[in-house]
Amino acid sequence: MTTGRTSVGIMPNVTEGCVADAKTGVRLATRSDGASYGDDLRDLTSLAVQGDRTAIESLLTQLRPMVVRYCRARLGRVSGQYHIADDVAQEVCIAVLSALPRYRDMGRPFASFVFGIASHKVADALRSSVRSAVPTQDLPDGPDEGPGPEETVVRYIEAEHARRLLSRLPDNQRELLMLRVVSGLSAEETGNVLGMSPGAVRVAQHRALARLRAMAELESIA
Amino acid sequence: MAETEAILRALSRREPVAVTDEAVRLLAALIDDVDQRCSSVSITPSA
Numbered sequence: 349m350t351t352g353r354t355s356v357g358i359m360p361n362v363t364e365g366c367v368a369d370a371k372t373g374v375r376l377a378t379r380s381d382g383a384s385y386g387d388d389l390r391d392l393t394s395l396a397v398q399g400d401r402t403a404i405e406s407l408l409t410q411l412r413p414m415v416v417r418y419c420r421a422r423l424g425r426v427s428g429q430y431h432i433a434d435d436v437a438q439e440v441c442i443a444v445l446s447a448l449p450r451y452r453d454m455g456r457p458f459a460s461f462v463f464g465i466a467s468h469k470v471a472d473a474l475r476s477s478v479r480s481a482v483p484t485q486d487l488p489d490g491p492d493e494g495p496g497p498e499e500t501v502v503r504y505i506e507a508e509h510a511r512r513l514l515s516r517l518p519d520n521q522r523e524l525l526m527l528r529v530v531s532g533l534s535a536e537e538t539g540n541v542l543g544m545s546p547g548a549v550r551v552a553q554h555r556a557l558a559r560l561r562a563m564a565e566l567e568s569i570a
Numbered sequence: 571m572a573e574t575e576a577i578l579r580a581l582s583r584r585e586p587v588a589v590t591d592e593a594v595r596l597l598a599a600l601i602d603d604v605d606q607r608c609s610s611v612s613i614t615p616s617a
Contacts, residue, residue: 421600532582532583557593557594
């Protein structure tokens with residue numbers, strides 16, 4: 349089920365200013381074979397902007413999992429479920445879809461555009477009172493083939509622990525780790541989204557992980 | 571820094587990673603959690 353938060357809302361302002369600067373190609377995520385999605389995604393985006401329905405569907409198919417993971421990691425669960433985060437991810441995809449006709453490729457990776465929208469939508473969701481609206485769980489249609497209750501609880505507790513530690517990092521370090529680890533972007537892609545060089549990303553991620561380690565160690569001692 | 575990059579790259583690619591400390595273990599747990607049933611979330615563009 350969903351909570352019905354599927355309205356597009358305020359569409360992002362797509363201007364040259366927000367898509368300019370970077371010279372690198374699009375490579376939204378690393379494929380399992382190590383190849384690049386970049387050229388595919390650039391071509392797809394170009395076709396999608398022109399209204400090609402197949403390209404739009406393919407583009408969403410590639411974008412959605414990364415957006416869902418990002419929103420889930422940022423927003424967490426409500427009543428043990430990811431309904432709210434998944435609804436926000438859907439809003440992000442709808443916003444991207446709605447903004448496509450106005451999107452102009454000025455060289456900056458499409459990922460910057462997508463995760464810029466995602467970041468704003470997540471911030472809106474965190475500010476709103478929607479998290480207090482608790483959806484009820486659908487009854488399963490068949491046997492649950494997922495992990496058992498004990499494993500689910502352990503995973504939930506550990507994920508919440510990770511989220512809590514990440515929330516104590518400075519905003520830029522938290523966003524960097526979310527994009528790199530959860531959304532699966534490379535150092536180069538993360539740098540393009542955050543306006544940093546790949547080298548600066550590697551330095552910052554090293555500091556972020558060191559800080560996370562220190563916090564985790566302190567908690568284990570306490 | 572090279573070790574950090576290797577760890578984060580492995581996590582981002584969902585490859586096995588040597589869990590050397592609590593922070594890496596928790597990041598791996600977070601990934602496991604957010605990846606859960608990602609494929610069940612669907613969106614269909616309207617005409």
